[in-house]
Amino acid sequence: DxxxxxKSNGGCxxxxxxxxxxxxxxxxxxxxxxxxxxxEKRGATPCLFGQGGTCCRNCNMGPCQIIEGVEEMIGICGATASTVAARNFARIVAAGTASHSDHARETVLAFIATAKGETPYEIKDTLKLRRMAAWLGIDPAEKDIQQLALEVGETALAEFGKQEGSLHFIRRAPQKRQEIWQELGVVPRGIDREVVETMHRTHMGVDQDFRHIFRQAARCALADGWGGSMLATELQDIMFGTPVPIRTVVNxxxxxxxxxxxxxxxxxxxxxxxxxxxxxxxxxxxxxxxxxxxxxxxxxxxxxxxxxxxxxxxxxxxxxxxxxxxxxxxxxxxxxxxxxxxxxxxxxxxxxxxxxxxxxxxxxxxxxxxxxxxxxxxxxxxxxxxxxxxxxxxxxRGKVYIPKAKMDVVAGFSHETILYIQGGRFRASYKPLNDNIINGRILGVAAIVGCDNFRIQDEVHVELAKELIANNVLVLTTGCAATGLGRAGLLSPEAAELAGEGLREVLEAVGCPPVLHMGSCVDNSRILIAATEMVRTGGLGEDISDLPAIGCAPQWMSEKAIAIGQYFVASGASVVFGPTFPTTKSQEATDHLFKEMEEIYGARWFLAKEAKDFASIMIDQIRQKRKALGLDK
Ligand code: SF4
Ligand code: MSK
The missing domain is CATH 3.40.50.2030 (Rossmann fold)
Incomplete structure (x- = not known):
């Protein structure tokens, strides 16, 4: 049966x-x-109102499909295209933040149970436990590992329900960035609070100034990047081990x-x-x-x-x-x-x-x-x-067909590993990376993250990564993009031969692939920390927005990707997404994300469709940052 x-799937x-x-x-x-x-059957054209963010179904007078600039095509309640696009965007961010953060909650609960000796797991990275304890405001002195882990777990759990103040890990960001957030009033107070408040403010008849809604979307996204996602990454590392370079296979x-x-x-x-x-x-x-x-x-x-x-x-x-x-x-x-x-x-x-x-x-x-x-x-x-x-x-088992295709990869590039390979145990520092950016061997750093997507059949990730490394841009990757890049052989040290001369020299000296696999979706928080370390090391400005660095998600599918994009931009790192974007049916809303955010946060969203467009925006942005730093004329 x-x-x-x-029986009729249309064949191959x-x-x-x-x-x-x-x-x-x-x-x-x-x-x-x-x-x-x-x-194939459905075709490639979805509803343009839905795709461009101007279909509102937030109340039962709708759904209202809104056309910007057409007076009679506003919502029954009077909502304009920019308000609706901002509300929809903020709700996507809230869903993404909720997903990463609910994952984090499970991690924290398992962590607490582990600290109490109630699971088969152990506290593996005690060094990181002590470091995280300090970031969470806990004095690690005179506490045994289990006791300290319990305190870390309980403090982490409280981050979800906090109503006031600020998330602890916000203090890990560069000082200048923290000041920008304070001034804008976007410092996240508690993880759950930001998600709930975003859902409330985007309910019919609440927050109706699109810029004000986008500001809350930034606060919510920061609760993901510097909150839920970061807690998940760090506590998983403590419990299961912080990744170190490891050879394995994909496909x-x-x-x-x-x-x-x-x-x-x-x-x-x-x-x-x-x-x-x-x-x-x-x-x-x-x-x-x-x-x-x-x-x-x-x-x-x-x-x-x-x-x-x-x-x-x-x-x-x-x-x-x-x-x-x-x-x-x-x-x-x-x-x-x-x-x-x-x-x-x-x-x-x-x-x-x-x-x-x-x-x-x-x-x-x-x-x-x-x-x-x-x-x-x-x-x-x-x-x-x-x-x-x-x-x-x-x-x-019945008939089986396993393809031969598989590819060797080297993964495990946690922020700590990147630190370590640059100077060993005693001289670990981002200075060699910064120096190589300053002397021009490495043009800059790019992150290729996020999903792959049935609507985009081209190997955008692969073409883009090859173009970036050929231009001496070091590539960091996470999520399903990393798997795709692994399938194409770009996560192996041998792929260094595809890099431009300067980058290749650096990679060969340390035996690294040109594309560094930093982990899962929540591990994009590792990229925030790596960027912060580059700032702290010196020579590349005072904030993440000064770095010759940029991110992208060329085949994004999940709401989580938009939350990630928004926390990167709010943290000062521009991002390029495509081939579609969920606010494009409102020019006003899109202009906020693509222009005004740069004035406010020093970073913005970009839209691109094909690999070559992604590459040219990213390389151009990196060059502009280098120029602003005085590294190039
Ligand atoms: Fe339409 Fe306004 Fe209801 Fe949205 S909230 S569905 S725009 S009436
Ligand atoms: S799994 S969110 S398809 S990266 Fe993280 Fe992959 Fe995107 Fe899911």
């Missing part, structure tokens, strides 16, 4: 990524409908024909860490052998994948656009998901195979999936249960 369900989709197409055109995948097919070819394949998908590393422990348990391996498998092969998808790739070197099978394709290999016994970026189509696809889709977070269930609730107190027990379910599926 599964073949009936999927004409997607550009060759490995994905290769799998979708093989026998096991035949008749299975994926997003690649749906995009669908990491699935193994002779092993029980379990893919872990979503964003939170707590379950994936427990699964990694369970997969190494000799008893579990013996059970896998009993059913004819050689063992358990864990592989990542999306950012849960990035979390365990960064810390454990566990391979990544695929990025966001490859989640369904991984199932169509017929080789996956279980796809274990937690939260965010998980497609509802997965259980339907799994029904064509022997695969079980297992949801684990009590915040996220999917019809057709099995729900195995995860509880960090029983982490190992739950993980073993899940692995055993996968083992039981192995003998039911």
């Amino acid at each position: 599964t073949s009936k369900r999927f 989709p004409s997607i550009q990524c060759l490995v994905n197409r290769e799998v979708l055109c093989q026998e096991p995948a035949q008749g299975v409908t994926t997003a690649a097919h749906r995009v 669908l070819g990491v699935l193994k024909e002779d092993m029980v394949n379990i893919t872990v998908h979503g964003h939170e590393p707590v379950l994936a860490e427990a699964l990694a422990m369970a997969a190494q348990d000799p008893e579990i391996i013996a059970e896998a052998k009993k059913v004819g498998a050689k063992g358990i092969n864990l592989a990542g998808i999306c950012c849960t994948g990035n979390e365990i790739l960064m810390r454990r070197g566990i391979p990544i099978a695929g990025s966001f656009v490859q989640q369904e394709i991984a199932l169509t290999t017929g080789a996956v016994e279980a796809m274990v998901v937690d939260v965010q970026c998980v497609m509802q189509s997965l259980p339907e696809i799994a029904r064509c195979f022997h695969t079980e889709v297992i949801t684990t977070s009590d915040r996220a269930e999917i019809v057709g999936a099995t729900h195995v609730p995860f509880d960090h107190h029983r982490a190992l027990e739950v993980a073993k249960d899940i692995v055993r379910r996968a083992i039981a599926r192995f003998p039911k």
Whole structure:
């Protein structure tokens, strides 16, 4: 009956990524409908009001589709295009902030339980624990590790519900930036408060000055970057280890024909860490052998994948656009998901195979999936249960097609690692990087972050990264963009040969890839800290907005990407997004983000469509910053 369900999927989709197409055109995948097919059928033109941010459905007098400059085309309540676009934008930021921060909340709760000795995890990075304690205003003196961890966890938890004052990590930003935030009144008070207030202020009939709404969007986004995301990154590092350079592999070819394949998908590393422990348990391996498998092969998808790739070197099978394709290999016994970026189509696809889709977070269930609730107190027990379910599926495997494609990568470039490789244990500093920017060997730094997207089939990330490194721009990357760049071989030290002469010299001296994988979506907070360290080191101005640095998300899909973009811009780093942008149907609102923000925050949003446009904006911006610093004429 599964073949009936999927009998007319239109055949082999004409997607550009060759490995994905290769799998979708093989026998096991035949008749299975994926997003690649749906995009083809649906066409590329969505509703322009929705896409450009001027459709309001915030009350039941609407939906109102608004045309800027046409008097009779304002909302029934009188709302103008700029107000509606700003409200919609702010709500996207709130959703993105909520997602990263709810992830952080889970991390903090697991951290507290770990400090109490109630989980199988440990406090691994005690140095970072002490550093974070100091940032959180806790005196680490005369406290044992568990006691200190408990205090850190409880202080971190209080950051969510704080109503007044400011988030602790705000103090980590350059002094000048903090002053700008103070003056503008955008210092986030508490993480949850900023999300709630943004939702309230964008309700019908509340905040109706678009500039005022955008200001709250900045405050909310800062609660993400310097709040939720940063807490998630730092506490995960303390609990699971701060990433160090690690060699591993990416792409669908990491699935193994002779092993029980379990893919872990979503964003939170707590379950994936427990699964990694369970997969190494000799008893579990013996059970896998009993059913004819050689063992358990864990592989990542999306950012849960990035979390365990960064810390454990566990391979990544695929990025966001490859989640369904991984199932169509017929080789996956279980796809274990937690939260965010998980497609509802997965259980339907799994029904064509022997695969079980297992949801684990009590915040996220999917019809057709099995729900195995995860509880960090029983982490190992739950993980073993899940692995055993996968083992039981192995003998039911049908036809399998695993592509050969896989690529070696070096990941694990936490801010601490970047610091360390520049001077070893005793002389760790950003000075060598700053010096190489000052002497012109490195033109500047660019971040390529965010999702991949079914509507954009070109390898924009790859073309863009190649252009940037050829122009001596060092590239940092996170999220699914990192996986795509890994697939293309740009995360290996050998790719240094594609870099311009100056950058290549620097990379060869330290044995680094030209594109540094800094982690998952929440780990964009590592980029904020790296930028701050560059400022503190000296020679490149007094604020993040002075640095010859810029970010981009050329294939963004998730609301989280907009929250990330807004916190980068509010922190002084311009960003380029595309190929569409959610305010373009209001010129006034777009002008605020694309022009006025530069006057206010020293950074702005840009829009680009193709890789060459992204590259030219980014290189041009870096050159302008260099000029302003007096580094170039
Ligand atoms: Fe229309 Fe105003 Fe209601 Fe929005 S809030 S749907 S613009 S009446
Ligand atoms: S997983 S948010 S598709 S990067 Fe972080 Fe990938 Fe974007 Fe999800």
